[in-house]
Amino acid sequence: MPELLEIEAYRRLVRGALGRAIAGIDAPDAWYLKGGLGAGDLGAVLGGRRFVADRRVGKLLLLDVDGGTTLGLRFGMTGVLEVDGAVAIERLEYSSARRDPAWDRFVVRFVDGGELRMRDPRRLGGVELDPDEGDLGIDALDLTLAGLRGRLVGSRAPLKARLMDQRRIAGLGNLLTDEILWRAGLDPARPAGSLTPAELRRLHRHLDRTLAELGARGGSHTGDLQESRSRDGVCPRDGTPLTRRTIGGRTTYSCPVHQR
Ligand SMILES: [Zn+2]
Secondary structure (H helix, E strand, C coil), X not given: CCCHXXXXXXXXXXXHHXXXXXXXXXXXXXXXXCCCCCHHHHHHHHCCCCEEEEEEECCEEEEEECCCCEEEXXXXXXXXXXXXXXXXXXXXXXXXXXXXXXXXXXXXXXXCCCEEEEECCCCCXXXXXXXXXXXXXXXXXXXXXXXXXXXXXXXXXXXXXXXXXXXXXXXXXXXXXXXXXXXXXCCCCCEHHHCCHHHHHHHHHHHHHHHHHHHHHCCHHHXXXXXXXXXXXXXXXXXCECEEEEECCEEEEECCCCCC
């Protein structure tokens, strides 16, 4: 699913849509418009306007519109962004490379003939006007060591669930979190508040490095653990069969030997 790294790539792509006059929208899937928004209302708000700035908080992509409103785009499990027919990421884990017109959920048409398009096979994403950004925690790319400590301390929740809690830290999904914890040698099921100061520093260091490395490689699915995420997968570090569990509602792979 698109995580922080994918949405960051979408954000770079969507810069190509800034400053262009909007002709109108197509919203073939009314369910994709959230917050009681109708296609007619949204078309009236955006028609004749321009996107003037791109922002991102965690997995939420924001486009500020001249005149003061903000369009929020959420990509759920399988959402893909296209601008003028170009995509930011060719391969999206869990999604499909096929292009079925039935998966087109939302389109912004520009006066110049180009367009911004959201495709979403499983339609768990959505479009919203002026989304509540206050619901989201700090973006994972901006997380300091002290900020990380403050979000874990005192918590008995599983470490992985706490890291994926978007109200506390925004942007980390299933693949990134498994990769970070595997690299840091930490058991995803440990109580989040049980980390020692040295373990916290290690987690923060690997969080930073993992985001930088996988961002450079091209996305959340490029981690060193990725190829082993299967029922008979073994740890790439020590060859131990991986443990497969559900933690925080998500299928979790970890090494019973070096993740403690
Ligand atoms: Zn291992």
